[in-house]
Amino acid sequence: MSLMNIIRKVRYKIGKLFKGSETVPVIEALKRYKKNPCTGFHIPGHNRGNMIGADFKDLIGTEVFTVDATDEFDNLGTLLPQSGAIQKAQELASDVFNTKRTFFITTGSTIGNLALALGATRPNDEIIIGRNCHRSVITGAIMSGANPNWLIPKKLEDWEIFGNIDPKDLENILKEKKDVKLVWITNPTYEGIVSDIKEIARICKKYKVILAVDEAHGSLWNFNDRLPTSALEQGADLVVHSLHKTGGAMVQGSLLHISKDSEIDPKKIEAALQLVHTTSPSMILLASMDSARAMLCSKKGQEAVNSAIENAKYFRNKVKTIENVSVLDEKNGIKIDITKIFLKIKGLSGKTLEKILKDEYKIEIESAYDEGILILSNIGSTKAEFDYLLNAIKQISKKNIKEEERTSKLMPLLDPKILMSPRDAYFAQKERVPKENAPDRICTEIIAFCPPGISILLPGELITKEHLNYLADKDSIEVLKVR
Numbered sequence: 001m002s003l004m005n006i007i008r009k010v011r012y013k014i015g016k017l018f019k020g021s022e023t024v025p026v027i028e029a030l031k032r033y034k035k036n037p038c039t040g041f042h043i044p045g046h047n048r049g050n051m052i053g054a055d056f057k058d059l060i061g062t063e064v065f066t067v068d069a070t071d072e073f074d075n076l077g078t079l080l081p082q083s084g085a086i087q088k089a090q091e092l093a094s095d096v097f098n099t100k101r102t103f104f105i106t107t108g109s110t111i112g113n114l115a116l117a118l119g120a121t122r123p124n125d126e127i128i129i130g131r132n133c134h135r136s137v138i139t140g141a142i143m144s145g146a147n148p149n150w151l152i153p154k155k156l157e158d159w160e161i162f163g164n165i166d167p168k169d170l171e172n173i174l175k176e177k178k179d180v181k182l183v184w185i186t187n188p189t190y191e192g193i194v195s196d197i198k199e200i201a202r203i204c205k206k207y208k209v210i211l212a213v214d215e216a217h218g219s220l221w222n223f224n225d226r227l228p229t230s231a232l233e234q235g236a237d238l239v240v241h242s243l244h245k246t247g248g249a250m251v252q253g254s255l256l257h258i259s260k261d262s263e264i265d266p267k268k269i270e271a272a273l274q275l276v277h278t279t280s281p282s283m284i285l286l287a288s289m290d291s292a293r294a295m296l297c298s299k300k301g302q303e304a305v306n307s308a309i310e311n312a313k314y315f316r317n318k319v320k321t322i323e324n325v326s327v328l329d330e331k332n333g334i335k336i337d338i339t340k341i342f343l344k345i346k347g348l349s350g351k352t353l354e355k356i357l358k359d360e361y362k363i364e365i366e367s368a369y370d371e372g373i374l375i376l377s378n379i380g381s382t383k384a385e386f387d388y389l390l391n392a393i394k395q396i397s398k399k400n401i402k403e404e405e406r407t408s409k410l411m412p413l414l415d416p417k418i419l420m421s422p423r424d425a426y427f428a429q430k431e432r433v434p435k436e437n438a439p440d441r442i443c444t445e446i447i448a449f450c451p452p453g454i455s456i457l458l459p460g461e462l463i464t465k466e467h468l469n470y471l472a473d474k475d476s477i478e479v480l481k482v483r
């Protein structure tokens with residue numbers, strides 16, 4: 001364990017806060033901007049809220065428009081390349097996450113993944129991707145021209161979801177394919193299952209391969225040692241965080257990190273970000289990321305992360321005592337992030353359970369699958385909310401449930417048959433056919449329903465009859481044109 005990590009652990013234990021929790025450079029810059037309004041002849045054209053649609057104004061008020069700016073103006077700093085207050089905020093985030101460089105992204109981890117692909121891979125590079133990746137990872141490969149080889153995670157058949165990656169499976173591929181440039185793992189899975197990143201990183205180092213980890217759902221891990229350890233501390237080179245998903249930033253606020261020990265040149269990643277990132281980053285989103293980082297370091301933030309963990313433990317312990325209810329837990333070698341709670345009620349599909357919770361209890365969950373539902377214990381959740389949910393689940397589980405017949409499936413657990421690279425298939429001559437006629441043809445589109453955006457079919461893959469079970473919401477599929 002590095003000295004830095006030991007210091008961090010001690011800080012957690014004695015409750016000492018991270019450095020910089022009081023410093024919010026982007027917020028300070030925006031306060032100055034708000035206090036000293038100029039007569040503006042620039043973008044955005046609403047001129048600090050002077051002309052806004054009445055309905056929108058009714059919905060969100062006028063205050064927000066006084067700081068709705070993009071970078072560049074009035075000494076707010078710039079994002080790409082970084083300067084001023086935005087640079088200071090990124091440096092503070094880099095310090096907290098203990099990285100070589102941290103980039104703020106105002107357009108979600110989707111753009112983080114595209115920049116990662118464009119910055120770290122080249123056309124025809126062989127790369128290994130965990131099959132349960134988000135669709136943006138594949139889009140990245142289509143754009144960069146890298147050639148994906150699939151690493152299929154373990155399948156938890158009881159839950160009909162993907163589980164962890166077995167490091168041995170990775171090593172087997174690396175032994176066979178000598179020219180792999182990058183390994184790209186999603187960790188945790190959407191449902192909170194955690195892979196052994198330390199061992200995966202060791203293998204990547206042995207074969208001199210870059211390790212990228214899509215840690216979109218793990219941005220809180222850095223802030224509490226009772227949560228799994230971030231890939232940034234376990235030897236990954238590049239890590240993506242959706243700070244907006246669990247870290248308290250506003251929607252679309254994400255981070256792309258280069259780890260401290262990585263040899264990746266930050267200039268390369270910055271150049272790739274400049275290719276795909278908006279040139280008008282929202283100062284409000286940047287401020288929300290700056291603030292989320294400071295909040296998570298503060299006493300209040302630390303307490304909120306602790307309470308998300310305590311609430312999750314409390315709920316898990318109670319809910320699993322209810323008859324007919326099962327919770328995905330740490331057993332049989334499975335490791336999880338306990339704040340992500342995947343549960344099922346015997347006989348009910350996840351979709352039906354979701355509907356009952358919504359219609360009868362006004363409870364909105366994170367998502368629902370074939371088998372179960374995903375509930376998040378958030379930094380903003382309260383114990384009283386969990387008690388309400390617990391009560392609802394108790395009542396639902398007592399009803400006389402008849403085993404449901406499931407005609408369509410949601411979570412694809414099929415082994416893909418790759419016949420062409422995603423890029424070649426995507427740019428080939430295509431045609432659209434009714435889905436019933438699609439088996440035995442080559443798919444040319446990404447088919448992945450969100451959430452969680454895991455692909456059912458990708459460009460270049462053979463469509464089989466089994467796929468049709470997962471395509472209830474689609475009438476037609478884009479396929480390779482037959483000459």
Ligand SMILES: Cc1ncc(COP(=O)(O)O)c(C=O)c1O
Nearest residue numbers: 108109110134186214216242452
């Ligand atoms: C694992 C993973 N990576 C990346 C993304 C894309 O993130 P964003 O919605 O921030 O663009 C998602 C979105 O759900 C995801 O689940």
